[in-house]
Amino acid sequence: MTSADPTLLDGDVMLARAVACLDAIRARRPRVHVLTNFVAMNVSANVLLAVGAVPSMTFRAEAMPDFVGTSEALVVNLGMLDAERESAIGRAVPAARDLGRPWLLDPVKVDRTGTRRELATSLLAQAPALLRSNLAELGSLAGQGEASGEAILLAPRLARSAKTVVAATGPVDVVADGDRLARIANGSELMDRVTAMGCACSALLGAFLAVERDPFLAAVAGLLVYGAAGEIAAERANGPGSFLPELLDTLYHLDAATLAERARLS
Amino acid sequence: MTSADPTLLDGDVMLARAVACLDAIRARRPRVHVLTNFVAMNVSANVLLAVGAVPSMTFRAEAMPDFVGTSEALVVNLGMLDAERESAIGRAVPAARDLGRPWLLDPVKVDRTGTRRELATSLLAQAPALLRSNLAELGSLAGQGEASGEAILLAPRLARSAKTVVAATGPVDVVADGDRLARIANGSELMDRVTAMGCACSALLGAFLAVERDPFLAAVAGLLVYGAAGEIAAERANGPGSFLPELLDTLYHLDAATLAERARLS
Amino acid sequence: MTSADPTLLDGDVMLARAVACLDAIRARRPRVHVLTNFVAMNVSANVLLAVGAVPSMTFRAEAMPDFVGTSEALVVNLGMLDAERESAIGRAVPAARDLGRPWLLDPVKVDRTGTRRELATSLLAQAPALLRSNLAELGSLAGQGEASGEAILLAPRLARSAKTVVAATGPVDVVADGDRLARIANGSELMDRVTAMGCACSALLGAFLAVERDPFLAAVAGLLVYGAAGEIAAERANGPGSFLPELLDTLYHLDAATLAERARLS
Numbered sequence: 001m002t003s004a005d006p007t008l009l010d011g012d013v014m015l016a017r018a019v020a021c022l023d024a025i026r027a028r029r030p031r032v033h034v035l036t037n038f039v040a041m042n043v044s045a046n047v048l049l050a051v052g053a054v055p056s057m058t059f060r061a062e063a064m065p066d067f068v069g070t071s072e073a074l075v076v077n078l079g080m081l082d083a084e085r086e087s088a089i090g091r092a093v094p095a096a097r098d099l100g101r102p103w104l105l106d107p108v109k110v111d112r113t114g115t116r117r118e119l120a121t122s123l124l125a126q127a128p129a130l131l132r133s134n135l136a137e138l139g140s141l142a143g144q145g146e147a148s149g150e151a152i153l154l155a156p157r158l159a160r161s162a163k164t165v166v167a168a169t170g171p172v173d174v175v176a177d178g179d180r181l182a183r184i185a186n187g188s189e190l191m192d193r194v195t196a197m198g199c200a201c202s203a204l205l206g207a208f209l210a211v212e213r214d215p216f217l218a219a220v221a222g223l224l225v226y227g228a229a230g231e232i233a234a235e236r237a238n239g240p241g242s243f244l245p246e247l248l249d250t251l252y253h254l255d256a257a258t259l260a261e262r263a264r265l266s
Numbered sequence: 267m268t269s270a271d272p273t274l275l276d277g278d279v280m281l282a283r284a285v286a287c288l289d290a291i292r293a294r295r296p297r298v299h300v301l302t303n304f305v306a307m308n309v310s311a312n313v314l315l316a317v318g319a320v321p322s323m324t325f326r327a328e329a330m331p332d333f334v335g336t337s338e339a340l341v342v343n344l345g346m347l348d349a350e351r352e353s354a355i356g357r358a359v360p361a362a363r364d365l366g367r368p369w370l371l372d373p374v375k376v377d378r379t380g381t382r383r384e385l386a387t388s389l390l391a392q393a394p395a396l397l398r399s400n401l402a403e404l405g406s407l408a409g410q411g412e413a414s415g416e417a418i419l420l421a422p423r424l425a426r427s428a429k430t431v432v433a434a435t436g437p438v439d440v441v442a443d444g445d446r447l448a449r450i451a452n453g454s455e456l457m458d459r460v461t462a463m464g465c466a467c468s469a470l471l472g473a474f475l476a477v478e479r480d481p482f483l484a485a486v487a488g489l490l491v492y493g494a495a496g497e498i499a500a501e502r503a504n505g506p507g508s509f510l511p512e513l514l515d516t517l518y519h520l521d522a523a524t525l526a527e528r529a530r531l532s
Numbered sequence: 533m534t535s536a537d538p539t540l541l542d543g544d545v546m547l548a549r550a551v552a553c554l555d556a557i558r559a560r561r562p563r564v565h566v567l568t569n570f571v572a573m574n575v576s577a578n579v580l581l582a583v584g585a586v587p588s589m590t591f592r593a594e595a596m597p598d599f600v601g602t603s604e605a606l607v608v609n610l611g612m613l614d615a616e617r618e619s620a621i622g623r624a625v626p627a628a629r630d631l632g633r634p635w636l637l638d639p640v641k642v643d644r645t646g647t648r649r650e651l652a653t654s655l656l657a658q659a660p661a662l663l664r665s666n667l668a669e670l671g672s673l674a675g676q677g678e679a680s681g682e683a684i685l686l687a688p689r690l691a692r693s694a695k696t697v698v699a700a701t702g703p704v705d706v707v708a709d710g711d712r713l714a715r716i717a718n719g720s721e722l723m724d725r726v727t728a729m730g731c732a733c734s735a736l737l738g739a740f741l742a743v744e745r746d747p748f749l750a751a752v753a754g755l756l757v758y759g760a761a762g763e764i765a766a767e768r769a770n771g772p773g774s775f776l777p778e779l780l781d782t783l784y785h786l787d788a789a790t791l792a793e794r795a796r797l798s
Contacts, residue, residue: 020437027523034658037323038304038307038322038570039307039308039311041570041571042308042571042574042575042727043308043728044780045571045728046726046727046772046773049724049725049726049772050725050772050773055639055658055727056568057569057571057612057643058611058612058613058641058645059612059614060613060614060615061612061614062647063645063647063648066644066645067645068642068645070353070644079324080323080324080325081324081326081329081348082325082326082350083326084615086363089315109322109324112322112332112333112336113324113329113333114332115328115329137645147527163679165311176434190314193315193316193321193518194306194312195308195311195312195315196311196322203578237515238515239316239514239516239519240312240315240316240514240515240518241312241316241510241511241512241513241514241515241516241518242514242515244511244773245511245773245774245776245777246773246774247772248771248772248773249769249770249773250771250772250773251773251776252725252771252772252773253770266459283678303589304570304588304589305573305574305577344771345590346589346590346591347590347592347595348591348592349592349615349616371763375590376587378588378598378599378602379590379595379598380600381594381595386721456609458581459581459582459784460578460581461574461577461578461581461587462574462577495707496596501645503781504781504785505582505780505781505782505784505785506578506581506780506781506784507582507778507779507780507781507782507784508576508775508777508778508780508781511777512775
């Protein structure tokens with residue numbers, strides 16, 4: 001642990017990395033195994049397919065070694081956690097660690113139930129490459145209530161204590177690994193009116209982890225792509241219903257020039 | 267029980283209440299816990315978000331006290347009833363009653379399986395604020411086959427015998443509580459060609475129960491909002507695929523003037 | 533088993549049968565019970581509703597006799613196979629056989645996990661009317677890897693050995709029953725970028741099995757309708773997000789003239 005100020009990265013370097021990641025996903029079509037909640041499954045699969053990755057979503061415990069073993073990254077989402085999926089997580093995370101696959105933790109709604117917070121805490125001790133959460137969940141895991149902290153303070157603190165990269169999404173996304181810090185100011189308020197947008201973001205970050213070894217850069221790249229696409233989609237949509245088709249279409253077509261024009265990184 | 271004719275309410279009064287409910291949902295953003303089937307989850311969450319409510323959908327039995335306790339209403343949908351959700355219902359309904367939260371019962375497809383009809387009957391004895399069903403399900407619960415009754419006769423009868431409010435949806439929706447009766451003639455046939463439109467209606471009614479203490483008025487208000495939005499969306503859509511995005515966009519933007527212009531209440 | 537070349541059917545005859553099937557589905561509104569994975573449920577239900585069929589999707593084992601008994605066809609999809617659905621399949625398939633209901637097997641991702649391949653093999657021995665798969669799954673079941681065969685060779689071989697009709701979907705769909713062979717060259721690459729398009733195709737084929745006694749002709753008719761609608765939807769869509777609404781709208785409106793104009797059968 002250090003009390004030194006985190007390093008702010010260069011925006012152009014991060015933008016170039018985001019473009020390289022997107023190109024790599026489209027070229028290599030990585031397989032991403034996503035253990036997620038029932039509301040988010042279809043949307044998450046479509047977000048991954050739209051950028052070029054290949055999702056699988058089985059949560060049968062005994063199938064975890066086969067599916068994690070044939071994937072390049074694992075996403076673990078705690079939303080609507082039923083017993084069978086909890087059991088699958090218990091098989092999938094050790095399999096990912098044994099095989100050297102990066103895995104992401106999305107601690108959905110840990111601020112609303114104590115048992116889930118305990119599980120998230122125990123999973124955080126099993127070396128996820130990346131944690132993605134909203135501010136309320138971040139506050140809950142960092143030992144504070146929702147109102148008592150800002151992402152820009154809580155994310156580096158949790159990153160240091162848990163020795164992982166933390167991506168906190170909100171009006172401004174924050175990525176921190178204890179040493180480095182980045183802010184992404186893209187996105188749209190309309191995304192709060194569409195279900196599973198955070199969960200689908202986590203699924204998408206799985207594809208970026210599959211092609212970029214540095215989870216900090218993978219998170220910045222993925223959040224930039226998602227935020228820029230969300231911003232464009234919100235401009236084109238007439239409301240939350242037309243937003244989702246627009247988001248998928250935009251992710252599918254997103255190019256380097258558009259990303260450069262939109263990026264609000266700091 | 268009374269044999270007197272039910273009272274027909276004044277359309278302008280009900281319209282004003284519908285507008286007030288919609289304003290209250292947008293301002294207070296009530297949390298609604300929805301125990302529903304897998305086909306309906308995503309759509310139900312998006313309908314609730316579009317009007318401004320905040321859905322949760324966990325069906326882990328042990329999480330029910332936490333989630334019901336932090337919600338303002340509970341929706342119980344029996345569609346595709348798996349064992350884990352059935353167990354969650356057994357925890358959630360008593361929790362809602364203990365905490366004084368209104369809860370809604372949607373007895374999906376009780377006309378097609380005897381075990382589910384038995385469960386619905388036992389749940390009806392646990393004082394739901396509101397029952398929403400289609401005509402076939404209503405007939406099954408009221409002790410008659412689909413062909414043997416009309417909603418306008420069956421709904422008041424079931425409302426009296428079960429001491430609850432009954433909202434029967436169809437070409438003309440009927441709301442009855444034994445004393446009062448309302449008919450809402452909005453909506454579109456196209457909604458029968460999109461899955462989970464009835465289930466999503468029940469989820470939406472949960473938000474109205476959260477802001478309006480009288481479940482009869484909550485049901486009329488919610489069905490009017492849903493029916494008017496459905497009617498507008500069907501006019502804008504090219505078929506059942508474009509209908510759903512249009513429905514969500516319409517719910518998001520729906521205002522008092524449009525509601526007044528569309529309302530066909532009696 | 534025969535080593536003779538399979539018979540190629542007449543395109544005009546098959547087209548006329550496809551139109552007749554579509555008319556019959558719209559007129560008779562058959563009930564189709566679909567045991568499918570969580571990603572595919574909503575989409576599959578909407579595809580069935582768009583053509584006029586009536587889906588149900590319960591996977592509670594004890595409800596299988598009631599639901600299969602009140603349906604005209606059964607669809608069994610092995611994607612994301614959880615224990616409860618596997619148990620339901622074990623009840624539903626014998627019920628369908630006892631009642632003389634045609635049933636379809638979709639062996640999702642049998643190429644990625646050995647336990648699922650074993651289950652698919654044992655189900656294949658229980659006389660499905662139709663098997664629908666992609667090339668990788670077909671290769672796995674026909675005893676060869678993905679790279680080692682073409683659908684046009686593997687489909688007739690598996691059809692003969694399993695004594696069923698095999699529909700292998702891909703850039704060109706192949707339907708074989710050992711004696712007969714048909715190729716459908718409709719569809720769009722964009723369908724590979726939208727989740728559950730293969731699963732929804734299997735669900736749709738259930739509706740065709742419900743109205744056409746010859747499963748070979750049912751498969752050709754269903755694949756033609758789905759491929760033509762997919763092709764039209766892809767032309768109208770801006771990407772994978774707008775594709776799905778367009779697909780449902782197109783299925784809903786599809787007429788004989790459009791089908792005749794689009795059909796690429798051989």
